[in-house]
Amino acid sequence: MTALLLFVTVLLLAANAFFVAVEFALIASRRTAIEPLAAAGDRRARRALRAVGELNLQLAGSQLGITMASLGLGAVAEPAIAHLIESGIAGVVELPEGLLHAIGFLIALLIVVFAHLVFGEMVPKAIAITHPETSLLRLSGLNRLYVALFRPVLRVLTAMANAGTRALGVEPRDELATIHSADELARLLHESREGGILGETAHQLLAGALRLGRRDLGSILVPPAAVVSLTQGDTVAAAEALVVRHGVSRLLVLEPGGRRVVGFVHAKDLLDLPTADHDRPVPDSKIRKVLVLDRASALDEVLVEMRRARTHVAAVASDGVFVGLATLEDVLESVVGDIVDESDTGEVAPAAPPGG
Structure with a gap:
């Protein structure tokens, strides 16, 4: 027994x-x-x-x-x-x-x-x-x-x-929560790096991607004073001079007073104009539309909008007033850090410093 x-x-x-x-x-x-x-x-x-x-x-x-x-x-x-x-x-x-x-x-x-x-x-x-x-x-x-x-x-x-x-005021659930907030994901990434699961580069990329939704366009924009631009009504010769001086392929076109964006001019479009037009204003037909985004837009939304518009450049506005410029490179640098290309001039470059 x-x-x-x-x-x-x-x-x-x-x-x-x-x-x-x-x-x-x-x-x-x-x-x-x-x-x-x-x-x-x-x-x-x-x-x-x-x-x-x-x-x-x-x-x-x-x-x-x-x-x-x-x-x-x-x-x-x-x-x-x-x-x-x-x-x-x-x-x-x-x-x-x-x-x-x-x-x-x-x-x-x-x-x-x-x-x-x-x-x-x-x-x-x-x-x-x-x-x-x-x-x-x-x-x-x-x-x-x-x-x-x-x-x-x-x-x-x-x-x-x-x-x-x-x-007791608690609603029971049949499944454990598997959705994490951005802060929780950031902590998981930090712990994964500390535990040796993620390398430093992978951690920087993933952490940078998480930060996209928390940063707005205002944090990366180039201010108006640093943007190479034309005023609507400027001549073709003035536009060509800016292209040569700053080595850019696109020029932003602003209304007189610089408060609103009209569009942009591509350097190759200027080459199609006859010599006789050099002292005339840039034709409206040569001014292309530009993507205009609100300064408060989150960077992840900016990335989606640029991809949808198939553009690398966007003008930034606040209450309809031009406040700066942002490029796809600026958005990506917020994730991966500084990107230096062969010329590092960009599509619409900042103005050269005095005496430069």
Whole structure:
């Protein structure tokens, strides 16, 4: 009889370890790590995803299993082990029956608590936390059968727990939050770099990309005083002189007073004009449209707008008034740092400093 009780004790200890491992694997597993396996046809991964999708019910199953296994250990293991200890002590020294039972009970209790804590709780928890997805894939099949068997009971327990949670002002959810804010992603990137998972270059690129949405166009614009520009009505000769002097291929065209943007002139369009037109104003037909963006625009939105317009240059305005210029290079430099090309002049360059 004692041998049978000890065998049942081992089974209950294993069951406790199983449910603990399932519980922590469910909590620690990432959907993003399991979904590719499920998409590739892995049946275990599909089962695991279904389990993660009904987290409250699955955790209720684990808790019920742990509770039943723990109660069973207390009822079965202690008497069986205490009987063995009492028999061993009685064969060595003669003690009063009450004292013998007390010693046997105390030692048996310590053994059961130790085995339950270490092998039934800590070891499976450590394994599940270290390899959550692998643990969940391996355990999801057997756990699925268990949950299917006790599903009616688990639904009742889950409903009662959800009602209690709502009474405390908290809305229960069936899935763990997997969406991170920009600040959380930045911390994850920092931790990944500190842990050696990300190199310095990769960290800078990813961190810079995250900062795009937090910075506005005003943080990178070239101020009006530093922009090479024409005033509407300036002559072709004046435009050509600016192109030669500053080595740019495009000239911004502003209304008189410089408050509003008209468009831009491309240097190659000036070459098509006859010599007789050099002293005449640049024709309106040669002034192309320019992308105008608001100063408060986030840099990630600016990148999208420039890509949609297929342009490397945008005028920047605030309440319709010209306040500067921004280039695609300026936006990219906010991510990757300074970019130096062969000429480093840009499409619409800043004005040369006095005496330059």
